[in-house]
Amino acid sequence: MLTHLFKLMWNKRRTNSLLFLEILLAFIVLFGVYSFALYNLDRYNAPLGFQTEHMLGVAIDIDDEMDSLDVLRLQERIKRDIRTLPGVEDVTFLGFVNPFGGSTWGIGGDDNGFDAHVTLTFAERDYASTLNMKLRDGRWFEEGDENEKYPPIVVNGTFHDNFYPDAESIVDTIFILGSESHKIIGVVDHYKYHSNFEEPYPHVFLPPQSNFTGEPFQQLIVRTAPGRTAQAEEPLYRLLVDATKNTDVVIWNMEADRKKANRPVVIPLAIMTIISGFLLINIALGLFGVLFTQINRRRAEIGLRKAMGATPAAVTAQFVGEVLVVTVAGLLLGTFFAVQLPLLELLPIPGKYFYLGIGAAITTILLIVALCALIPSRQAARLHPATVLHEE
Amino acid sequence: MIKNYLTLALKVLRRKPFYTFVSLFGISFTLMILMLITSMGDAMFGANPPMTDVNKMVFLPQAERILQFYDTTYVVDSVRMDDGRMRYDSTANVREGGMNNSTGNLAFHFLDQTLRGLDRVASYTFYSNDGFVDAYLDGRKLTMSTCYTDADYWEVFDFDFLYGQPFTADAVAGADKVVVITEVVAREYFGEVTADVIGREIALGRERFTVAGIVARPYKDDDSINGDVFMPYTTIDNRKLQSDNISGPFNAVFKAEDKAHTAGIIDEIHFIAETYDMSGDEDYEILKLTAATATEKMAAEIMQEDDLRQAKLLLFIPLITLLTLFVALPLINLINLSVSRVYERRSEIAVRKAFGADSRSILYQFLFENMVLTVIGGLIGLALALLLIRYINANDLLGIVRLAFSARVFVYFLLLIAVFGLLSGLLPALRMSRTNVADALR
Numbered sequence: 029m030l031t032h033l034f035k036l037m038w039n040k041r042r043t044n045s046l047l048f049l050e051i052l053l054a055f056i057v058l059f060g061v062y063s064f065a066l067y068n069l070d071r072y073n074a075p076l077g078f079q080t081e082h083m084l085g086v087a088i089d090i091d092d093e094m095d096s097l098d099v100l101r102l103q104e105r106i107k108r109d110i111r112t113l114p115g116v117e118d119v120t121f122l123g124f125v126n127p128f129g130g131s132t133w134g135i136g137g138d139d140n141g142f143d144a145h146v147t148l149t150f151a152e153r154d155y156a157s158t159l160n161m162k163l164r165d166g167r168w169f170e171e172g173d174e175n176e177k178y179p180p181i182v183v184n185g186t187f188h189d190n191f192y193p194d195a196e197s198i199v200d201t202i203f204i205l206g207s208e209s210h211k212i213i214g215v216v217d218h219y220k221y222h223s224n225f226e227e228p229y230p231h232v233f234l235p236p237q238s239n240f241t242g243e244p245f246q247q248l249i250v251r252t253a254p255g256r257t258a259q260a261e262e263p264l265y266r267l268l269v270d271a272t273k274n275t276d277v278v279i280w281n282m283e284a285d286r287k288k289a290n291r292p293v294v295i296p297l298a299i300m301t302i303i304s305g306f307l308l309i310n311i312a313l314g315l316f317g318v319l320f321t322q323i324n325r326r327r328a329e330i331g332l333r334k335a336m337g338a339t340p341a342a343v344t345a346q347f348v349g350e351v352l353v354v355t356v357a358g359l360l361l362g363t364f365f366a367v368q369l370p371l372l373e374l375l376p377i378p379g380k381y382f383y384l385g386i387g388a389a390i391t392t393i394l395l396i397v398a399l400c401a402l403i404p405s406r407q408a409a410r411l412h413p414a415t416v417l418h419e420e
Numbered sequence: 421m422i423k424n425y426l427t428l429a430l431k432v433l434r435r436k437p438f439y440t441f442v443s444l445f446g447i448s449f450t451l452m453i454l455m456l457i458t459s460m461g462d463a464m465f466g467a468n469p470p471m472t473d474v475n476k477m478v479f480l481p482q483a484e485r486i487l488q489f490y491d492t493t494y495v496v497d498s499v500r501m502d503d504g505r506m507r508y509d510s511t512a513n514v515r516e517g518g519m520n521n522s523t524g525n526l527a528f529h530f531l532d533q534t535l536r537g538l539d540r541v542a543s544y545t546f547y548s549n550d551g552f553v554d555a556y557l558d559g560r561k562l563t564m565s566t567c568y569t570d571a572d573y574w575e576v577f578d579f580d581f582l583y584g585q586p587f588t589a590d591a592v593a594g595a596d597k598v599v600v601i602t603e604v605v606a607r608e609y610f611g612e613v614t615a616d617v618i619g620r621e622i623a624l625g626r627e628r629f630t631v632a633g634i635v636a637r638p639y640k641d642d643d644s645i646n647g648d649v650f651m652p653y654t655t656i657d658n659r660k661l662q663s664d665n666i667s668g669p670f671n672a673v674f675k676a677e678d679k680a681h682t683a684g685i686i687d688e689i690h691f692i693a694e695t696y697d698m699s700g701d702e703d704y705e706i707l708k709l710t711a712a713t714a715t716e717k718m719a720a721e722i723m724q725e726d727d728l729r730q731a732k733l734l735l736f737i738p739l740i741t742l743l744t745l746f747v748a749l750p751l752i753n754l755i756n757l758s759v760s761r762v763y764e765r766r767s768e769i770a771v772r773k774a775f776g777a778d779s780r781s782i783l784y785q786f787l788f789e790n791m792v793l794t795v796i797g798g799l800i801g802l803a804l805a806l807l808l809i810r811y812i813n814a815n816d817l818l819g820i821v822r823l824a825f826s827a828r829v830f831v832y833f834l835l836l837i838a839v840f841g842l843l844s845g846l847l848p849a850l851r852m853s854r855t856n857v858a859d860a861l862r
Contacts, residue, residue, distance in 0.1 A: 043759070043760075046752060046755060046756040046759065047756060049752055050749065050752045050753060050756060053745060053748055053749050053752065054749060056745065057745055057746075057749065258561075261556075261561055262556045262561070265554060265556065265561075269625075269626065275553070275625030275626045275627075276551075276625075277554070278552055278554070278563075279554065279561070303453065303746065306449050307746075307749050307750070309445075310445065310446045310449070310450075310749070310750050310753055311749065311753055313441075313442040313445065313446075314442055314446065314753035314754070314756060314757050315753075316442075317438065317439055317442050317757050317760070318756050318757055318760045321760045321761055321763065321764070322760055325763055
């Protein structure tokens with residue numbers, strides 16, 4: 029039966045070549061869209077690890093001439109004053125790299141006996157409480173940490189899982205960072221600070237005393253009460269302009285910033301989904317039209333087969349089978365190209381998503397083709413042999 | 421003749437509404453997307469105001485300072501000679517090792533000293549536009565991006581002044597507190613875009629500026645023109661102006677006398693960088709200035725790639741592949757549909773042929789018929805694209821940039837329709853024209 033169908037299709041290879049090409053291209057497009065979407069959906073579902081709603085980010089400019097003790101006093105005063113503003117719940121300073129700010133600081137080396145590259149955030153005591161971060165082990169920075177023999181660091185879960193996969197707990201482990209020894213005092217659950225779509229990466233929080241840049245922390249994060257975020261901005265701006273005697277004060281909404289950071293993925297994904305949706309509808313309609321004319325042209329053949337005793341189901345099965353042979357051939361060639369991506373590791377994305385993408389694309393196309401073939405075939409199969417044979 | 425073809429084509433279209441609908445659906449949607457892409461491409465790469473002379477422009481988006489480390493490897497070859505003595509050959513191989521680098525914009529002082537008076541430059545400007553300033557109006561925040569620049573800026577870029585005029589060289593020299601604002605800022609801050617706004621004061625940070633002019637929104641997407649408020653560079657923080665570092669917040673744009681001279685200007689800037697005396701810089705030894713044309717700069721920005729040629733390839737190859745795939749599918753779908761319908765018209769073609777029509781006239785007829793279909797689909801697509809462009813402009817989906825619908829874009833659209841019609845009609849028409857008379861008449 030199958031060889032018979034195959035032979036039939038091969039005999040009409042010129043007519044079928046266009047259908048074959050169409051299926052192949054549709055598969056490639058769908059495979060790409062599905063793989064990209066599935067990969068990013070998985071990324072998106074992993075939690076950020078901190079709160080972004082009702083949060084404000086602030087950048088200020090502290091006078092370069094000020095000596096470090098004065099800077100510390102100024103920072104303490106700013107924090108105290110901000111806490112008294114109406115609607116403000118908590119505030120913290122941080123340095124250089126802020127969530128969704130787009131910049132990354134990294135440091136790496138093999139001082140620990142293995143290659144370890146980590147990204148960095150400079151944070152202070154109030155950081156975890158202001159951003160509502162959850163620790164899965166140990167504790168956050170506390171007062172008195174400055175007197176420790178080794179400067180303390182807090183790391184993220186990915187750091188633990190990647191570098192010490194077998195250890196029950198890595199609290200109190202000494203970790204060498206940029207040729208200086210640090211003691212790990214805590215592990216936070218997650219910290220995805222670039223966007224919701226970021227790959228988990230080993231991350232280290234450094235306390236203010238490890239700030240090697242010589243520049244003070246000039247960014248703040250303010251948590252406000254729900255619904256009071258917008259009103260808090262203007263008094264905050266005036267307070268900071270007065271405190272720093274500088275109008276270089278920029279305030280942004282962290283939730284808006286998060287959405288903006290997601291845009292490079294969300295916008296292409298939305299455009300791709302809309303366009304591939306349109307392509308699918310287009311292909312389905314076109315295929316339906318093509319099969320309809322092709323099957324109608326073979327009315328005499330249907331009549332003859334039915335007169336010889338074929339059931340409507342057998343006729344339907346034959347037409348659907350014919351189309352599926354061409355479709356499967358197109359899908360096989362497409363799959364051959366598609367599996368090269370994970371096999372040759374051409375892209376830095378785990379192979380699992382490509383295989384899922386192949387599966388999803390095949391299922392979608394088979395469903396559409398089967399549906400488009402089924403309707404005209406069933407209509408044709410119901411023809412009465414007497415009427416059709418009479419036409420000829 | 422044409423009239424006959426047209427009547428026939430329309431009749432055929434009406435006879436099978438389902439097939440007409442399927443074809444039109446594919447054509448109109450595909451052409452709509454292509455038109456939108458053309459329009460966006462025109463905003464990105466086209467010569468639109470205020471960058472009508474974009475092809476003559478050379479941009480200096482960034483400077484890189486480098487400290488190169490070298491690894492020296494000594495290789496000593498020992499050879500035992502025939503007479504038993506040893507001979508030693510040593511070679512030293514110096515290879516580039518690691519390097520420290522710092523990339524960023526330039527300081528005004530440096531630009532002022534080294535990049536004035538280049539050959540074949542008609543006009544040039546230095547500007548700093550990486551800052552923001554907030555204004556609070558009854559508790560509502562208005563964030564504006566600032567552009568500190570000189571009077572020549574208005575010479576290089578042909579902004580459309582709705583009201584007022586640009587600030588003058590005198591105003592720049594005197595550090596006058598004057599500002600040119602966009603129509604968006606005028607509407608947001610003053611609530612109106614009228615001549616009355618000129619001469620009124622606007623509070624930017626702690627200072628108050630007098631509005632000198634209002635400019636229309638740009639038809640071009642480029643970060644050298646996307647400021648909201650433009651002020652004389654002399655009003656910028658004095659520390660930034662005086663700094664004798666190389667890096668600072670300023671960029672430069674040079675407008676050549678002619679398009680052909682841009683390559684020469686780029687070379688001259690690279691030469692200045694190579695021969696620049698870096699002894700004053702304690703951290704770095706080499707200076708690289710990245711001078712680029714608009715397209716190169718755009719590709720480098722989008723792809724985050726420093727090598728300009730590489731950036732262009734990285735941007736355009738995937739883009740063109742994607743576009744081809746996107747156009748190929750509906751095209752094949754349409755061809756497939758038409759080819760399978762050749763059968764329906766067999767008897768008609770056979771009769772025409774029997775009465776003496778040659779294959780060529782049949783080919784033309786079906787190409788024409790297909791063109792009629794494509795033009796109808798194209799018009800629907802055009803209407804949809806216009807609605808979308810208007811929606812995008814009205815909701816500021818692309819920031820301050822407006823998508824234009826100019827005569828040039830319209831010509832692009834017509835070309836698109838013609839190419840699409842020809843491509844989708846050729847194969848089916850060829851098949852039709854080759855119909856065998858004897859078989860078909862039977």
